[in-house]
Amino acid sequence: MKNNLVIRFLIRLAAFSLVLIAVDRLVGFALKKIYFNQRVGQFSQTTYAIDSARQDIMIFGSSRAVRHYSPTIISGISGLSCYDSGRDGLMIPYSTAIEEISLSRHIPKLILLDISPRELGIDKTKYEKLSILLPYCEEHQQFIKYIKEVSRYEPEKLFSKTYPYNSSAFILANNSLFSKSVEKDDNGYLPLRGAMTKPEVEDYIKRMTVRSKRIRQNTELAEAKAVNYLKQFLDNAAKNKIKTMVIISPTILNNAFYLDNQTLERDLIEKIAGEYPNVTFLDFSTDPRFNYHPEKFADVFHLNKQGSEEFSTIIAQQIKANL
Amino acid sequence: MLFNSIDFIFFYIIVTILYFVVPHKLKWVILLAASCYFYMAFVPIYILILGFTIVIDYFAGIYIENEHNPRRRKLLLTASLVANIGILFVFKYFNFLNLNVDILLNKFNYHNPIPYLTILLPIGLSFHTFQAMSYTIEVYRGNQKAERHFGIYSLYVMFYPQLVAGPIERPQNVLPQLRIRHKFSYDLMQSGLKMMLWGFFKKLVIADRLSIFVNSVYNNPDMHNGTTIAIASFFFAIQIYCDFSGYTDIAIGCARTMGFDLMRNFNRPYFASNIQDFWRRWHISLSTWFRDYVYIPLGGSKVSGKRRYLNLFIVFLLSGVWHGANYTYIVWGMLHGLYSVVYVLIKPYLRKTPENKIAGALMRMGNIALTISLVTFAWIFFRAASLHDAFTLIRNLKSFGARPFIGDGVSNFAQSVLAIVLLFILEYKIEYYPEKFNFFSSPNVILRWGSLAFTILWIIVFGVFNGGQFIYFQF
Structure with missing residues (x-):
């Protein structure tokens, strides 16, 4: 009797598992189709950066890369084609992963890495977010080592064909159903609209000052793994003899890294960049053309269209002078 | 070990299969061993703290039951509670109290000579301490017979599903269940x-x-x-x-x-x-x-x-x-x-x-x-x-x-x-x-x-x- 019950349970469990696997594959197949048929939005940008980008200038970084560099302006002034592979919320490990895959396909003339000192701080989310590489792992095995940063069992989880699209459903649905209302990117560049106001900046200064007092006693050093990713990024460029510019783009305050207790990480970026002869380090965080200019910022972290166009012009002139 | 981890899924499948496969008299051994492994997946050494309270409460339960002098019974219960709360205090509250003493003494320009403890709080300590305390209290009140089987008692405190975050069980509910011959039920x-x-x-x-x-x-x-x-x-x-x-x-x-x-x-x-x-x-x-x-x-x-x-x-x-x-x-x-x-x-x-x-x-x-x-x-x-x-x-x-x-x-x-x-x-x-x-x-x-x-x-x-x-x- 007892054995019959166990066998009955096991048979039903096996049958249910088969149904589940079938449904998972079906849904996974549909999501894959939708994902790789995206024509707008950040998924399509990532797919393009990974599989197709062959421009002379490749830009890497996080949201500040996506929002601050206009390839049209840079191309117009420098005479070189340009693509912005940055992605919102992603940091140096992601930049290194995308750079590695890009360089295996194409060697650009120049690489721009937009980096913020925050990226070298201790923050496990920068690794968790590497899960956005999951849809590409089937085609690009090089990404497996990066997704292992998300969790130890990440490669095994890929047995599920739906899992690579985890947390993407809303964006996929939005970009597919309302593609007309989704803002089109200009070679990966997506400027932010709107402008900050003076009271907003004053309020921000006040909050940052309070915050700085609170976090001043934190003496955490830069995270070794993140530093290694930065070095790996620069090593990859150096190995391929690619001129590289490591850029800290403008901030609304001229002492943002001091208030955020990140001067150590900022100096470390400069020091590491200085170890490579092919690398130029540019820090615009104290540039008076941007500091305390709310009309050039959409929010406290990002330039708006006006600010990013002005900044892109400055960068393009630097490129023209250096190349 | 976290419930929301792949490790737990493997652990759960293996333990459950073993639980139903082994003869009844060994089931508690499987569950106890699994519970120890489950707990040691966090900080292995802290199993000793649990072991310490288990030994104290196990003997406290037996002594309380055997003792007929109300004063001595109360004394035994108090000793057991003090031991449990003492451990909780050392690991959870000592540094907090010390910090407050520090702040207070600093106000009067005195130096606090008591050093801070460099220890981590064992996971779920408050939960299993409370569960252990409920056992000695119930034995003291006469609502629960003292458990003579050390393994079964240990399992009552350490049963892995509720070891680190409850529910905080009562002995009347769990102890009898640990002795029942559980057959596979569809x-x-x-x-x-x-x-x-x-x-x-x-x-x-x-x-x-x-x-x-x-x-x-x-x-x-x-x-x-x-x-x-x-x-x-x-x-x-x-x-x-x-x-x-x-x-x-x-x-x-x-x-x-x-x-x-x-x-x-x-x-x-x-x-x-x-x-x-x-x-x-x-x-x-x-x-x-x-x-x-x-x-x-x-x-x-x-x-x-x-x-x-x-x-x-x-x-x-x-x-x-x-x-x-x-x-x-x-x-x-x-x-x-x-x-x-x-x-x-x-x-x-x-x-x-x-x-x-x-x-x-x-x-x-x-x-x-x-x-x-x-x-x-x-x-x-x-x-x-x-x-x-x-x-x-x-x-x-x-x-x-x-x-x-x-x-x-x-x-x-x-x-x-x-x-x-x-x-x-x-x-x-x-x-x-x-x-x-x-x-x-x-x-x-x-x-x-x-x-x-x-x-x-x-x-x-x-x-x-x-x-x-x-x-x-x-x-």
Whole structure:
């Protein structure tokens, strides 16, 4: 009797598992189709950066890369084609992963890495977010080592064909159903609209000052793994003899890294960049053309269209002078 | 070991199979060994602390039962309680107390010579300490026979499904079950697995999704305006419920698959229409622990008005202290104490629910909304890293900016809102229509399997798989 019950349970469990696997594959197949048929939005940008980008200038970084560099302006002034592979919320490990895959396909003339000192701080989310590489792992095995940063069992989880699209459903649905209302990117560049106001900046200064007092006693050093990713990024460029510019783009305050207790990480970026002869380090965080200019910022972290166009012009002139 | 990890899934499958395969007399050995392994997956050395309290309480139970002199019985009980609370004090409260002594002495320009302990708090210490204490108290009261089998007693304290975050069980419920010959039950197995699935859903799809937004706000209390803080605080109220009740569902479900019946810990607390009702529905095993071992011994409600209010307040204050060595928890407990005292005071003057259906429903909705608001306000203290942060958040609550922060993209925020809506629909159904739309147990196989497969896929598509540990593990 007892054995019959166990066998009955096991048979039903096996049958249910088969149904589940079938449904998972079906849904996974549909999501894959939708994902790789995206024509707008950040998924399509990532797919393009990974599989197709062959421009002379490749830009890497996080949201500040996506929002601050206009390839049209840079191309117009420098005479070189340009693509912005940055992605919102992603940091140096992601930049290194995308750079590695890009360089295996194409060697650009120049690489721009937009980096913020925050990226070298201790923050496990920068690794968790590497899960956005999951849809590409089937085609690009090089990404497996990066997704292992998300969790130890990440490669095994890929047995599920739906899992690579985890947390993407809303964006996929939005970009597919309302593609007309989704803002089109200009070679990966997506400027932010709107402008900050003076009271907003004053309020921000006040909050940052309070915050700085609170976090001043934190003496955490830069995270070794993140530093290694930065070095790996620069090593990859150096190995391929690619001129590289490591850029800290403008901030609304001229002492943002001091208030955020990140001067150590900022100096470390400069020091590491200085170890490579092919690398130029540019820090615009104290540039008076941007500091305390709310009309050039959409929010406290990002330039708006006006600010990013002005900044892109400055960068393009630097490129023209250096190349 | 975290329930929401791949390691746990392997562990659970192996332990459950072994449990049913081995002869009855060895089942406790399997469960005890598995529980030790489960606990040692966190910090192995801390198993010794558990071992220490187990030895003390095991012998205390036997000595108390054998002792007929009331004074000596009381002395033995006190010794056992002091040992348990002493360990809890050393690991959980010593550094906090020392810090306060430090601050006080500094004010008078004295140096505090007592060094700080460089130790981590063992996971779930408060839970198994309370469970162990309930054993010696029940033996002392004569409600429970002392357990002579050391292995069975150890398993009572260490039973892995409820070892690190409860439910805080009573010996009368668990000890007899550890001796029963549990046979494989198809019904219990499937009902337990479904309960675990629902627990995983609450943890991965709701709690961990909401935590992304909550963390981004609460980790930067100075940076946000009132609308954002209000949203984050409400999200936290839902997050902590789904996190903790999700854990409990997995624990109860996991135990049920092996034939064990653990006590209920939650009963849809956000449908409570007053603060007393809330505490009858929230963390029931802890509330009843405090009721049975603190509130009633203090005189409960059978004492004069003022004393009763004081008793109520003390219970909630202790509940706050139980949660952690931080003023935030103490204030949280005091707030709930205050709410409860005020409720008892005004209860005789409250209007009864009108007979008119619509008016009654509206009144009930209003009461639920008020209860949620009070509870959510108290959660601000619970979630904030310090009292300073909590007051900063409360101060900033007044500044309603034009643009609320929505966190890391619209997608995450939208998924958070969807998760809350889903939870509400499901809880509403269970609260008001418990017999209807039970798809998980529908006699129609397509509906049953379809709903189960849909839930699992929903977890895969919308779950957060790197959300980390359960909030209550830290206690």
